[in-house]
Amino acid sequence: MPPLAQADEVLRRVPIFKGLTEAELQFLAERAVPRDYQKGEILFTEGDSCNGLFVVENGRVRIFKSSPNGREQILTVEGPGSSVAELPLFDGGTYPASSAAIEDARVYFISKQDFHSLCLVHPQVPLKVLKVVGGRLRKLVGIIEELAFTTVRARLISVLIRMAKTGKKTAVGIEIQLPPSNQELASEIGTVRELVSRNLSRLQAEELIYMDSKTVTIPDVTRLKAELETPE
Amino acid sequence: MPPLAQADEVLRRVPIFKGLTEAELQFLAERAVPRDYQKGEILFTEGDSCNGLFVVENGRVRIFKSSPNGREQILTVEGPGSSVAELPLFDGGTYPASSAAIEDARVYFISKQDFHSLCLVHPQVPLKVLKVVGGRLRKLVGIIEELAFTTVRARLISVLIRMAKTGKKTAVGIEIQLPPSNQELASEIGTVRELVSRNLSRLQAEELIYMDSKTVTIPDVTRLKAELETPE
DNA sequence: ACCTCAGTGTGACAAAAGTCATAGGCCCGG
């Protein structure tokens, strides 16, 4: 069990609640229900009707679509301080995708009613929501672009580069941690386990990366980026 | 040149402006600038900074991503009474995609400033925007799902079925009109001209559709839908 | 009537993606 945190401390960090007064934060904090999820546990499933929104306190949560033949496509991964599923709250529809905990996680649940009450007294909130939704939309467009135009290899290189931005610098290059399984990585780039495995091997053979189980070292990010330009 | 219309009549029909008073509509109508575009003309390009939002009076407009090698992926097609590009107005970023007129079209342009003034006096508006943005997000997720999980053939069948919903019933089936070029259709489903051509031929050979140039007749929509279930 | 031009249909390939089967590694519990 993670140590208890003050709900208001958590909510204060959430972008859509920035700028609320102490009293307003308090109002929400009193009504926010903490929920603990174990690794892999489902928060909600595509098509469920939406009763409220989630705020992640710790752990990470993935939002994904799944296909009848068992494949998955991750839409986004949200970590501490993110809100999840604000949108269906406003358009009244069901969840467009499913969500599950990647690691053990604690989230707060805020009911639709409470959130709507807040919006009434604080019209700034919908504007903030629009802002984060804007970012989400951009992300989705980015995924579409990658799926429509690029190969698995290019998408894999893209995630590696994205991860490199927050990676650890070492003497021999930037060091990053791959997700716990190749399956997870495959879902992020919309393909299957085997192709991830093959392409990682190939990148290593080409000396663009070095792998030690889940730890990848990128000796030269620029050279990796260059691979994205040329078709070969 | 299309006949002149009263701007306020056009704006009244737009979802995000539903519920405004006459005075407020008037305020916008006075400030909305009409613009005429010819078929194929560009409204804005991905990466442009965003100064306002568009409302389509007539004609249709497509929003799309384009790839360095000349391919395109259509994100949505908006017709009369739709607003376009509300989002970057709120998050302050640039346009995430480009837009061009499919046919000759007239649109109204409303500047960022005017729109923000409206939002201040009328907090209902952002809520309406959230609603339409919600729909947009769902659409994008749908595109991702199709790109990630299905084949060109399935995506083609999907659009045909979607078009059938607004098609014309005849004695021999439902009749629909394909877009003016196969290229356009290809961009909608994220592939190339040739594959559209081939797959349409194949569907006709299988007697799932009948084609007479751009007019397609679907004798049995259920049978077409069944093709989506089975891998073969 | 003829030329041009944009869009089409198709065959032949090449490349990429996905499937299936198999072998092996690693960790954990008994």
Next chain:
DNA sequence: CCGGGCCTATGACTTTTGTCACACTGAGGT
């Protein structure tokens, strides 16, 4: 130390996708 469960790597193969080249059609314009 052994066995089961889970994940990984990899070869062999199929299907799908995309590219290129080329011939054909139909509408418009002069």
